[in-house]
Amino acid sequence: MTTSLRALPLPNAIGLTTMLLLALSLAGCNGKKAEDEKKKEEPAIPVEVAPVTQGRIDAAYRGTATLEAENEATVMAKQGGVIEQVMVEEGDRVQAGQVLARLETDKLRFELARAQADVDRLEQDFTRLKSVYQRNLVSREAYDKTQYDLAAAHAAADLATLALKEAQIRAPFDGVVSARFIKRGNLIQANTQAFRITQLDRLRAAIYVPERDIDKLKPEHDVKLTVDAYPDQVFGGVVMLINPVVDASSGTVKVTVRIDAKQSTLRPGMFARAEILYDRHEQALLVPRDAVLVEDAAESVYLVHDGRAQRRPIKVGYGDAEHFEVLDGLKLGDQVVTTGQSSLKDDAKVDVVQPLKAAPATAAPATAAPAKAS
Template structure:
């Protein structure tokens, strides 16, 4: 028996097993999913930033931020130089009233602290003795006038007798001499009467000046003697501030200069005066001279003996911009300030006038205007041309400036 071999089946007609065709299908599906995800990711990803050339970054300078203490606003005012002083206040006019006659004080009409007018009655002395003395002197005057009248009659009779040769010339001369003596006696008696009358008037004590009673030395019932003090009066309408000034500073002081000062008890009030006199010699034990300053005291706020502390205005400039000394810089021998203009630092040359080292300011004659802003801090990185930003309170916004300009002005 002959065995015949089977014929081979063609590949394109034979059916492949299931596991052979499933693998390529799965691989294709995975590739499709991955490709779709990559396309979606590329669509959502941001475009890469375009790199900035290094040359453009280097061209933008840094902006320095300034603080409020670094900048000062320039204002125009009158700058003055002053010389400090201190001293005590004394009344320009005062009086200590003394008794001119002796007697017992009958009444007193004023007390300490009371204001009095010139000529006002302050006290009365018992005038009984003074009136009796006046009457006595008046009687002596009457007697002297009677003697003069008798002597005058005798002179007339003697003249008639001399004409008839009944008496000698010597007798007539004696009669005439008696008349002269009687006339002299009358004049003396009249003077004594006037003295007694003045003494009677002095028994009424009056104020010689207007002012305030500062001391009452006697009471009613006390016995007064001549030249004994009765009252003390001070006039507070005008006071004198007596201050010592070093001799080295006297050339700066002139009559008529303004003085400003304060006293204890009036810390919030400033008083004024003017230099009235300068003592020509120094005080004993010191190298200082007394300067007398006239002070008006119309409201009687000041009192004699108060201690005052202030300054003499020795020089004063006209109204001009004033710059802090801290803002001044030396630029090759010239004075400049760093002014802020349009956010940049500008080296602005200035011409200075009066300088006040005590206040730390100087007057600007030329170079700055009122309202300009200058830098007062010495910042090493700050140079002319640098860009700066001002603090909010030093640099108002343009919107605020526009709003302020658009508001109607009050007429």
């Protein structure tokens, strides 16, 4: 017996197709709905933002230096002997020629008296011999010898006077006693160091600049300095000298900076951070330094628009401690992310929060703070 296959009735085929299309439509709607719900459930990343501003920015070479006194001298004892009196201590201000210490001078005074006695004796001998010589009663040889002896006696007396004077150790210039190497009663030899005198009001700093940057710097360029002792203060200086020779071992050039004399809080030996300002742009677009990301030598920022972060490549120019100059990629007023960008990706949802403001400092009672030494 032969069995024949019968085709499904046409209404049943149409119903099956309709059911398939309906299932696909429902699946698409459900997928879109799930995607929308997932997008709505995407957590917002908290960030802080700041606007792109316009202002002045300086181009500077930044380096470090140790402050030095322009005038500093180690005062040596010119005579040997026992220290009889020390007149100054470390920290005392002194003037040029002021006596710092004295040596015992009894022996020196006796030597001066003996030398002066020899001068007096020879002067009398020469006066008598001169009158005799004028009458041709003595030889020229005897006359010349007495004259030479008198000159030698004067020289010996002058040396004894100088030795007595040099028994007083004096300051070579105005300044401050920064070190004392002797004590009363010490026996010292000639050319022994006794004091160090430093001029605190005339300071300089040596900054070693790589040779590739030296063409940017010129004498009279302004310099800004900061020191750890006064972190909130900026001190001024000016480029005084640029060494014409490159140090072959380090590839650097010594730049000497003269520091303004009125800044009396600075001291020799302080470690300073210096900025030599060599150019300035007045109306530059500025973006906070914290907003700029650097990857593979390329800079970028995250912009905030309609609650989402957009990564934007930029081109920067000069930079300082707080800002970068923007040459391309941003416009005035753009909001850029300054905090939280490490967790961002392009088109991420963000929640802009305001940075916490520091609470105002409460003044302490006058009795609570110890008095500062004047």
